[in-house]
Amino acid sequence: MGKMFEALQKAEDENVRTPQAETVEPSLDNDTVFDDNLVCHFQSNSIVSEQFRKLRTYLFMPALGAKPKTILMTSAVSGEGKSLIAINLAITIAKELHSHALLMDCDLRNPSLSRWFGVNKAKGLSDYLVGNSELPDLLIKTGIDKLNILPGGDSQENPAELIGSKKMEGLIDELKSRYSDRHIILDSSPVLATTEPQVLYKVVDCIILVVRAGVTPRGSVQQAIKFLGKEKIVGVVLNDMNFRSAALRSRYFGTSRYYPYYGSDNNDKNQNFGSKFNSIFKKKQREQHK
Template sequence: MSQLKKALEKAKKEKKSFVIEGQGHAKGIEPLPKDRGVSSEMKLKEAPGRDAVEVPPPTYFQTRCVQVDPEKLVDRKVFSILQEDEVGDQYKLLRTMVLNRTRPLGHSTIEITSFREGDGKSLTCVNLAITLAKEPRQNVLLIDMDLRRPTIHRILGIEPKPGLRDYFVNNTPLKDILIHPGIERLTVLPAGGRMDNSTEIIGSHRMENLIRKIKNRYQDRYVIFDVPSLNTCSDALVLSSYVDGILLVARANHTTTEDITSGMPLLKDKHILGVVLNDTEISRGWTY
C-alpha cells in the first residue's frame, strides 16, 4: 500500500480533516514514531520557545490596515477564524505539531507546497497563519509567493495590490506592501499580481535580500510562504534554500502515488516538517 493510501486509511479511521506525517530530511514520507504522532497529548503540550513568553502584537504605524469579513472567510473555508470549530481544532493540532518541530530549533520560516496543483496549499497557509496568530507567543507574516497564480488575497478578501510585484517592478518599499487584515498578530504580504518570470524573481539576489530583511526585521514572527506546487515549476525548490522548513500538502482523492514518487526526490536533503493530508472525512459537508 502506498504511503499516501496508508495515511489516508489512518486519517479515515481517526476522522481527521488532515493529518501530518513524517519529518526530517526527505528520503520518502517516513511515519513518525508512535509517541510523536497525532495524539491528544500533543494538543496540550507545545514546545516552549527559547523564551516562552507572550510577544505583544505589532503596532501598525505604517502598515495598511483593513478589516476582513469573518463570515466571508468562513464561506471560503477559513474555519480557523471561528472560536470553536471542529475543523479549527484540526488546525490547532497542526499548529502544535509545527511549533513542536520548529521552536526548539529556533526555526520560524516555513514554505507550504504540494505535489500537484489544487492540493489545498493556499487554504492551508491561511488557516495555519491565522491559527498561529491566535497563539500569543508569536506574530505571523503570511507571504503569497505563488507569483504565478496568487490567491491569498482572494481567500482573505483583501485588495490584491500593492504587493511583491510592486516591490520588484516599481521599487515600492516593503512597508507599503504589507497589510494588516484586522486579525490580531497577522500581517500579510500579497503577491500584487502575476509574474511569469517568478522563478528568476525568487532566485534573484533581491529576493534573497528581501527575505533576509524580513527575517531580521521581524524576528518575533513566524513567516509562512505560499508557493506553487512541485510539479508546476521550480519556485518551491528555489525558495526552499531560504526557509527553515517545508510543509507539504497532499489531498485525499486527488494527490496520486505517482505525484508523490516524482515529487519526493526533488526534496532530497530538504528539511521537511511533515505532510498535511488535506480534505479527509470529517463531519462537515464540504469534505467528502
C-alpha cells in the first residue's frame, strides 16, 4: 500500500495533468473545457443545482450513519442520464466546505466522463488496471476546486474482470482509507446490461439508482433492485421529469424567488436546461412502499 499512497500523494501535486482545450466555449482560465450541461458549476444558483444540494444533504445526514466514502451511480438500462447525475453530484460534493471529490469512470465499455470535461481519448482506469500506466499519470485536475477525475481509459476486452480484480479492490480500499475528507463517486455501467455494478457492490458504501421519468419500465427498475439487493441502495434519482405546469413545479419546488438564474427572461437556454434536467431525489423508504 505504501507505493500506492506515494502515487496518490504525487497526484495531489502540481504534476497532475490538466486537460487541454479540445472543444469550444465555455472554458476556464486554466484552459480546461467543460460542457455547459454541468449545471452545478455554471448555474450554481439554479433550482436544478439546489436539488443536487438536497441529494448531497440526504447522503450526508446523520440518519444514514457515517458519511459514505464511496458512492456507486448506476441505472437499470442505458440512456437514463446517470453520468450527468454523477458529475453534478461530484461537483456539489466538491463545493462543500470540507469535502473533496474524486469522480471515477467505471463504465469501461462506454467511458464518457472525460468528454464532459473536454478531454478526448484520455487514458484512465483500464490502463491502470492492466498495468500500462501509473495512477499519477491518469488523474486529471478539472479546474473545479477539490474535484479530480479518473477517466475510463482505453477500451479493453475484459471490463468485468478488470473491475472485479484485486487491483481494483485495492485501489478503492486505499482511496477510502487514506483520505478522510474525500468522497469517491463511481459511474458504472447499467445493471441489466452488464455485470460490473454487481461486482462493485461489495466495495462501495452506498448505491444511487438513476431512473428516467416516463421512459424506464417499472419492471426494469424492480429487476435492477433485485440484482443489486436493497441493502446498499439509499435512494433513487428520478431524472428528466417534465413539469407541464407552474402549479406542478411549485408542488415539488415551491416558489422560484430563491433562484435568480432560473427561468430568467434573459436566459432562455438556462430555462430550457432546467426544465429538461430537473431531478427529484426519492428516498428509499418511499420506493419500498410503492
